Amino acid sequence: MYSELLEKKKKLAVIGLGYVGLPIALEFAKKISVIGFDINQARIEMMMNSIDPSKELEKEAFNNCDIEFTNSLDKLREANFFIVAVPTPVDSNNVPDLVPVIKASETVGKVLKKGDYVVYESTVYPGCTEEDCLPIMESLSGLKMGTDFKLGYSPERINPGDKEHTLSSIIKVVSGCDEESLDTIAKVYELVVKAGVHKASSIKVAEAAKIIENTQRDLNIALMNELSIIFDKMNINTFEVLEAAGTKWNFLKFQPGLVGGHCIGVDPYYLTYKSNKLGYDAQVILAGRAINDGMAAHVAKNVLQHIIQNNNDVKTAKVLVMGTTFKENVSDIRNSKVADVIKELQSYSLQVHVTDPHANSDELHHEYGYRLSPDLSSDYDAVIITVPHLAYLSMDDNAFAAITKSNGIIADVKGVYRGKITSRKYWSL
Incomplete structure (x- = not known):
């Protein structure tokens, strides 16, 4: 498989071209022939014009790439090495939503052939690849893993917005259903990952490794958030405390904040869901999740x-x-x-204006029911810096004074303006 991919006698396909899938597809396309598959035709057309729908990659990233973007099963059938990189969210009850990964498994099952490889990158609970996805592919293809095709798992480690820790510079964990598949999958990924690969002993170990990477961060941030709640009651600035404690060589430098996104705030629920199915109710992990999920209300309450x-x-x-x-x-x-x-703020009948140099107003309205405010006022009772985008960091005390009442408050969630706000009341986590 490896040599045939390298000689472009066989093709690699990436299924799901979002934040994870597109960078992988383009990186491989600099070395071998790639098929980029996504069910969203509008996104396909954007990528065909060298536009990243996720706004992460520049136009130049598409240069010198042997890649064909498609939503056609017939075209996907030309591939022999499949990488599944679809999202794995949770629903409103924080229960894993496996619909995207199940649908992707059905898609692969319809085009799978003898000798093919399938590698999942989507974040799932340990066992999902072999227990939930594999039976679907075997049923639709009529093939058997091990004898007819190979299966593997290699957790994604894409960090949106991070230009330093990119796909090629982060060690890639790989796993396979047997020694042969493990070696082949490792060699294929080594084509694009300069940092090298780590061979996990099994698919479940690789799945578990991904889950605990973000669970560990979630719990450490939860501790910082709980400390910030306690210190707030003592009128102690949490960031000053962390700065002092951070002078010790082995102090872990985590900070309080709002924990969202598609990884840290989601992945722990996959592990606790599986744990619950096995008869164990996770306690520490869910306690951390409860603290982090409650921080939005904590911020709103202090402003109110x-x-x-x-x-x-x-x-x-x-x-x-x-x-x-x-x-x-x-x-x-x-x-x-x-x-x-x-x-939370709107529930108290407050008038809330929202600004963001990166967000799309229509997407916000579709997802959350509010839009970006086209015109800002000069008499805000409170300004909350929830996400310290680079575009905001040039603002100083005078800039905030110009848009707030004299008795207004500047709520700085991540403490980036600490020591810089003097003309208004200042608060941070």
């Missing part, structure tokens, strides 16, 4: 309390929320906890 103390009529009060993507300097709004802050 200040407004109540300084404004006789809350219904006339105005709040500006700066930043509504899930993290800095990206356009991704999936699972943005800023939406929860806005919803």
Whole structure:
């Protein structure tokens, strides 16, 4: 398989061309022949014109790539090595939504041939690849794993907005259904991952590794958030405490904040779901999730309390929320906890204006029911910097004074303006 891919006698296909799939597809397309498959025709047309729908990659990233974008099963059938990189979200009850990965498995099952390879990159709970996805492919193809085709799992480690830790510079965990598949999958990924690969002993180990990467971060951030709640009651600035504690060599430098996005705020629920199915109710993990999911309400409550103390009529009060993507300097709004802050503020009948240099207003309205505000005011009762985009960092005390009332509050979720706001009340996590 490896040599035939290298000689372009066989093709590699990437199924799902979002934040994860497109960078993988383009990186491979610099070395071998690639088919980029996505069910969204509008996205396909954008990529055919060298436009990344996710706004992560520049036009130049498409240069010198041997890739064909399609939503055709007939075209997908030409591939022999399939990489599945579709999203794996949770529903409104935080239960894993496997619909995208199940649909992708059905798609692969319809085009699978003897000798083919299938590698999943989508984040799932341990066992999902072999217990949920594999039976679908075997049923639709009439083939058997091991004897007719090979199966593997290699967790994605794409970090949106991060230009330093890219696909090629991050060690890639790989796994296979047997030694032969493990070696082949490792060699294929080594074509594009300069940092090298780590061979996991089994598919389940690789699946579990991905889950705990983000669960660990989630729990550490939850601790910081709980500390910030406690320190807030003591009138101690959390970031000053962390700065002091951080002088010790082995102190882990995590910070409080809103935990959203499609990884840290989602992946732990896949593990706790599987754990529950096995008869064990995860305690520490879910406690961390509860703290992090409650931080939006905590931020809104602190802003509201200040407004109540300084404004006789809350219904006339105005709040500006700066930043509504899930993290800095990206356009991704999936699972943005800023939406929860806005919803919480609106529940108190506050007038909420929203600004963001990266977010799309129509996408926000479709996903969360609000739009970006075209015109900003000069008399806000509160300004909340929820996402410190680079475009905001040039603002100083005078800039915030110009858009707020004299008794207004600047709520700086991530503490980036600490020590810089003097003319208005300042608060941070």
